[in-house]
Amino acid sequence: MPDTAAPTSDLLPRLCAVLGDAAVLTDADDLSFFGQDVHSIGAPLLAVIRPVTRDALTSALKLLHQVGVAVVPRGGGMSYSNGYLAGTAGAVLVDTSGLDRIVEINADDMYVVAEAGVTWAALDAALAPLGLRTPFWGPFSGIRATLGGTMSQNAVTYGTGTFGTAVDSLLGLEVALADGSVLRTGSWAQPNSAPFFRHYGPDLTGLFSGDAGALGIKTAMALRLVRRRPINTGISFGFQTFDQMLGAMAAVAREGVASEAFGLDPFLQKQRLGMGDLKSDLKMLLAVGRAGRGPFESLWQMAKIVVAGRGFLDGINYSAHYTIDAFDQDEERSMLRRIRAAAEPFGKEIENSMPTLVRAYPFPPLNHILGPKGERWVPVHGILPFSRVAAFRADLDALYARQAAEMTRHKVLAAAMFSTIATNGFLYELAFYWEDERAAFHDRILEPDAAKNLPRYPANPEGAELMRQLKKECVALYAKHGAAHLQVGRLYPVTEAMNPVTRQVLGAVKTKVDGAGLMNPGALGL
Numbered sequence: 130m131p132d133t134a135a136p137t138s139d140l141l142p143r144l145c146a147v148l149g150d151a152a153v154l155t156d157a158d159d160l161s162f163f164g165q166d167v168h169s170i171g172a173p174l175l176a177v178i179r180p181v182t183r184d185a186l187t188s189a190l191k192l193l194h195q196v197g198v199a200v201v202p203r204g205g206g207m208s209y210s211n212g213y214l215a216g217t218a219g220a221v222l223v224d225t226s227g228l229d230r231i232v233e234i235n236a237d238d239m240y241v242v243a244e245a246g247v248t249w250a251a252l253d254a255a256l257a258p259l260g261l262r263t264p265f266w267g268p269f270s271g272i273r274a275t276l277g278g279t280m281s282q283n284a285v286t287y288g289t290g291t292f293g294t295a296v297d298s299l300l301g302l303e304v305a306l307a308d309g310s311v312l313r314t315g316s317w318a319q320p321n322s323a324p325f326f327r328h329y330g331p332d333l334t335g336l337f338s339g340d341a342g343a344l345g346i347k348t349a350m351a352l353r354l355v356r357r358r359p360i361n362t363g364i365s366f367g368f369q370t371f372d373q374m375l376g377a378m379a380a381v382a383r384e385g386v387a388s389e390a391f392g393l394d395p396f397l398q399k400q401r402l403g404m405g406d407l408k409s410d411l412k413m414l415l416a417v418g419r420a421g422r423g424p425f426e427s428l429w430q431m432a433k434i435v436v437a438g439r440g441f442l443d444g445i446n447y448s449a450h451y452t453i454d455a456f457d458q459d460e461e462r463s464m465l466r467r468i469r470a471a472a473e474p475f476g477k478e479i480e481n482s483m484p485t486l487v488r489a490y491p492f493p494p495l496n497h498i499l500g501p502k503g504e505r506w507v508p509v510h511g512i513l514p515f516s517r518v519a520a521f522r523a524d525l526d527a528l529y530a531r532q533a534a535e536m537t538r539h540k541v542l543a544a545a546m547f548s549t550i551a552t553n554g555f556l557y558e559l560a561f562y563w564e565d566e567r568a569a570f571h572d573r574i575l576e577p578d579a580a581k582n583l584p585r586y587p588a589n590p591e592g593a594e595l596m597r598q599l600k601k602e603c604v605a606l607y608a609k610h611g612a613a614h615l616q617v618g619r620l621y622p623v624t625e626a627m628n629p630v631t632r633q634v635l636g637a638v639k640t641k642v643d644g645a646g647l648m649n650p651g652a653l654g655l
Contacts, residue, residue, distance in 0.1 A: 140175075140192075140193075140196055140198065141153060141155065141175075141176060143192055144176065144178060144189060144192065144193075144221075147185065147188045147189050147192060148178055148179075148180055148185050148188075148189055152178055152179045152180060152181065152185070152227070153176055153177075153178055153179075154176060154177040154178070154179065154224075155176050155177075158569065159177055160173065160174045160176075160177065161569045162569045162570060162573050163177045163203065163206075163222050163224065164214065164215065164222070165214070165568055165569065165570045166206065166208050166209055166210075166211065166212070166213065166214060166570065167207065167208065167209035167498060167506070167507060167570065168209045168505075168507040168596075168600075169209075169211055169214060170214070170568070171201075171211065171213075171214025171215045171216070172214075172215040172216060172217050172218045172219075172220070173215075173218045173219075174201075174215055174218075174219075174220055174221065174222050175198065175218075175219045175220060175221050176221050176222075177221070177222045177223075177224055178221060178222070178223055178224065179223075179224040179226065179227045180223070180225075180227055180228065181227040181228070182228070183228060183244070183303075183305070183311075183348045183349065186223070186225075186228070186305055186346065186348060187305050187309040187310075187311060187348075188309065189223075189309075190305055190306075190307065190308065190309040190346070191308065191309035193221055193647070194307055194308045194309060194645070194647060197645065197647065198219065198220065198221055198647070199215065199217070199219070199220040199221070199647045199648075199649075199650055200220065200221055200222075200223055200307065200346075200647055200648055200649065201213050201214070201215050201220050201221070201222045201223065201342070201649050202222075202223045202225060202277075202281070202342035202346045202347075202648075202649060203222055203223065203224050203225065203278070204225055204226070204245070204246075204274065204275040204276075204277050204278015204279065204281065204282075205226070205248065205270065205273040205274040205275045205278050205279075206273065206278070206570075207268075207270040207273055207274050207278075207495070208278070208282055208616050208618060209507050209508060209616070209620075210282075210616045210617065210618030210619065210620035210621065211618045211619035211620055212281070212282060212341045212342070212616060212617070212618030212619065212649075212652060213342070213618075213649075214619070216619070216650060216651040217650075223346060225245045225246045225275065225277050225278070225346065225347075225348075226246040226275060227246055228244035228245045228246040228247075228277070228348060228349075229244060229246040229247050229248075229251070230243070230244045230247070231243045231244075231247055231251075231252065231255050232244065232349065234255065234256065234259065234261070234354075235323075235325075235354075236259060236261060236354070238323065238325045239261075239325075239353060239354040239355070240300055240323075240324060240325050240351050240352065240353055240354055241256065241261075241263065241351070241352050241354055242324055242349060242350070242351045243276055243349065243350065243352070244276075244277075244348065244349045245275060245276055245277025245278075245346070245347045245348050245349060245350070246275050246276075246277060247275060247276050248271060248272065248273060248274060248275055248276075249266065249267030249268065249271030249274055249275075249276070249279070249492065250267065250271045250272045250491075250492040252266075252267075252276065253266055253267060253271070253491075253492075256354070256357070257357065260356060260357050261354045261355070261356065261357055262288075262354070262355060262357045263288070263298050263352045263353065263354060263355070264288050264291075264292035264293075264297070264298040264352075264353055264355050265284075265285075265287065265288040265289060265292050265293065265294065265295045265297060265298040266287045266288050267279075267286060267287050267491065267492065268284040268285065268286040268287070268295075269286050269491075269492075269493075270492075270495055271286075271287075271491065271492040272492040272493070272494065272495065273495060273574075276347075276350055276352075277346075277347040277348070277350070279295045280295060280296055280299060280302065280338055280339075280347055280350055281338075281339070281340060281341055281342045281347060282339065282341065282615060282616040282617075282618070283295055283296050283338065283339040283615040283616070284615060284616075285548060285550055285556060285615065286389065286548075287388070287389060287491060288388055288389070289388075289389060289390075289548065289549075289550055289551070290382070290385075290386075290387040290388050290389050290390045290451070290452075290549060290550075290551070291385060291386070291387070291388050291551070292551070293550060293551045294550060294615065296334075296335070296338035296339060298352050298353050299327060299334050299338060299350060299351070299352060299353075300315055300316075300317070300324050300325060300326060300327045300334070300351040300352060300353055301313060301314045301315035301316065301317035301318075301324040301327060301334055301350065301351040302314045302315075302317075302333075302334050302337050302338070302347055302349075302350050302351075303317070303347070303348045303349040303350065304337050304344070304345040304346065304347055304348065305345055305346045305347075305348050306344075306345045306642050306643065306648070307345065307642065307643040307645065307647050307648040311348070312333075312345075314327075314333040314334040314336075314337065315327040315328070315329055315333070315334050315351075316329045317351060318333075324351030325351075336638065339615070339617065340652075340653060341616075341617055341618050341619075341649060341652035341653050342648065342649040342652060343639065343643075343648060343649050343652040343653045343655050344638065344639065344642050344643065344648065345642060345643075345648060346648075358454040358455055358456050359456070360454065360455040360456070360457065360458065360460075360461050361388070361452055361453065361454050361455075361488055362452070362453055362455070362461055362465065362481075363450065363451065363452050363481040363483070363484025363485040363487075363488060364450075364451050364452075364453070364465055364468055364469070364478065364481050364484065365448060365449065365450045365451070365478065365479050365480065365481045365482075365483060365484060366448065366449050366472045366473075366475075366476045366477065366478055366479060367442065367444075367445035367446075367447070367448050367476055367477055367478075367479040368445070368446065368447040368448065368449070368475060368476035369445075369446050369447070369476075370446065370447070371394075371447055371522065372519070373447070373475040373476050374392050374447040374448070374449055374475070374476070374547070375515070375518055375519070375547075375555070376474075376475045377449055377471065377472040377474075377475035377476055378390060378392055378449050378547065378549050378555070379515040379549070379555070380471035380472065380474075380475070381449075381451060381468050381471045381472055381549070382515075382549035382551070382552050382553075382555075383471070383552050384467045384468065384471050385551070385552050386453060386464040386467055386468065387451040387452065387453055387464075387468060387549075388452050388453060388454045389450075389451065389452045389484070389487075389488075389548075390449065390450070390451050390548055390549045391449070391450055391546060391547065391548040392447060392448065392449040392450070392546065392547035392548070393447065393448050393450075393546055393547075394446075394447060394544055394545045394546070394547075395446050395447070396542065396543075396544035397544045397545070397546055397560065398442050398445070398447075398448060399501075442479070445479065448479065448483070449472070449476075449547075450481070450483045450484040450487070451468055451484060452484045452487070452488050453465065453468070494576045494579070495574055495575075496575055496576055496579040498570075498571060498574055498575065499567070499571060499575065499583055500542075500562040502583070502584065503567075503583035503584040503585065503586065504540075504542075504562040504563055504564055504565070504586070505562065505563055505564070505565040505567075505596075506560060506561070506562050507560075507561050507596065507600070508546075508558050508559060508560050508561075509558070509559045509561070509600055509603045509604065509607075509620075510556060510557065510558035510559065510607075510614065510615070510616075511556075511557055511607035511610070511612030511613070511614060512550060512554045512555065512556050512557075512612055512613045512614065512615070513554070513555050513557060513607075513610060513611070513612050514553070514554070514555070514611075515553075515555050517610050517611065518555050518557065520610060521557065521606065521607070521610040521612070522557075524606055524609070524610070525559075525603075525606060528602055528603070528606060529543060532595075532599065532602075535595055536595070536599075539563060539564075539589065539591060539592035539595050540563055540564050540592065541561060541562070541563040541592060541595060541596065541599070542561070542562045542563070543559060543560070543561055544559070544560045544561075544562070545557065545558060545559050545560065546558045546560060554613075557612075559603060561596060561599060561600075563589065563592045563593075563595075563596055564586040564589055564592065565586055565588065565589040565592055565593055566585070566586055566587060566588045566589070567585060567586075600620070604620060604621060604622070607621075608622055608626065617652075617653055618652060619651055619652055619653075619654075622654065623653055623654065624653055624654035624655065625654055635653075635655070636655065639655045
């Protein structure tokens with residue numbers, strides 16, 4: 130147990146002695162930036178530490194545990210659910226981005242071991258020349274999102290249509306507990322083995338996945354590898370109604386052939402096509418050219434996108450976009466034929482510019498953390514079985530109707546993006562936009578050119594309060610319909626209404642690995 134009576138006045142010099150002066154941040158601007166996420170601001174931090182080795186991290190954790198100081202782990206920092214925001218003042222945030230080594234790429238046994246701070250973009254760049262990738266290979270935010278943060282929060286996007294969420298690609302984890310002790314999971318936990326197999330006894334890898342860092346800090350992980358298929362092709366469909374889009378997305382998901390599947394409502398269609406400038410358009414177009422199978426196909430794909438321009442969704446209310454990965458043209462044709470057969474009863478095929486651009490430029494700069502006119506943005510999501518989506522949407526429409534006057538008064542706009550997870554999950558992600566002042570988070574994340582072209586707004590406390598209320602009501606609505614969630618953090622009620630016995634078991638695990646309650650206290654409701 131920690132000595133909570135131990136003096137903390139000399140804690141910062143002691144941390145500097147363990148980590149080095151450059152790895153201990155106490156500047157007000159740094160504490161402000163690291164103390165907030167996409168939407169919210171946490172309690173004031175005592176310091177931010179950025180260890181560059183796993184041994185340094187565990188030494189720092191031992192010291193912090195000894196003096197009884199709470200620890201908050203952070204990955205790439207792209208969350209919106211308060212997962213890495215301190216609940217009370219005086220915590221030390223652990224920025225894991227300094228743990229950025231790819232330890233081993235084993236092409237014979239088909240696994241890769243990487244430290245927690247490696248970004249998905251960096252991992253993919255290292256694997257691509259070898260003709261390999263992980264099954265799930267990153268979220269849209271992969272230019273900043275780290276492996277450790279993703280496995281703590283769980284995520285979807287690239288590879289999700291066929292391989293599920295991020296944690297489904299895990300083989301094993303190395304986790305530093307609150308007292309600095311270290312455990313490993315799966316076959317990696319055995320003395321004469323390697324991290325090649327996940328299910329050796331109880332699935333402890335699963336236990337420490339999606340935990341929002343409440344059970345420990347992920348220091349390294351092993352992921353499965355698959356061969357990178359040389360052919361990837363996009364296909365898109367347009368619909369007049371949400372029900373048509375839902376029917377098509379469910380039917381295509383059941384085929385199990387689309388690597389990625391995402392749908393957009395009318396607002397987000399316009400936003401995705403309306404944001405960006407000539408420089409970013411050219412960058413994406415060149416990426417399409419580089420991704421082509423040869424010079425002629427590259428020119429053809431680029432020409433199609435130029436001709437289609439930004440008007441290919443005119444007259445389309447909802448759209449769904451798919452990418453397939455194939456080893457050869459026969460497999461490509463078969464996959465596309467199955468997708469067309471599933472989707473065409475509900476809508477019509479349209480130009481495939483959007484999935485082509487997304488796949489060619491998978492990890493773009495994160496300039497969409499503000500709205501198209503510089504508005505603040507925050508998402509809220511839930512994962513539903515297909516059969517419950519319609520009822521959820523009806524209740525959501527009723528919620529919007531009740532709040533319509535207030536949303537209009539405070540200029541709050543609501544939109545939605547959709548995706549399917551493997552064959553059995555429908556992710557319904559809401560996106561809210563409202564005029565409000567930027568935070569330090571936005572100023573650091575936005576590219577300078579993007580930041581200067583977006584207007585700034587004054588503080589809007591009434592609009593911000595309405596947004597907090599809308600988030601709360603939407604979370605309750607998802608719970609009413611039995612939704613599951615990624616990025617649980619401190620936002621989604623995973624333990625609040627959990628089966629009592631399940632809750633007791635999870636609480637017992639928390640007590641065992643963090644008896645003093647110093648590891649991200651409050652995350653997961655623990």
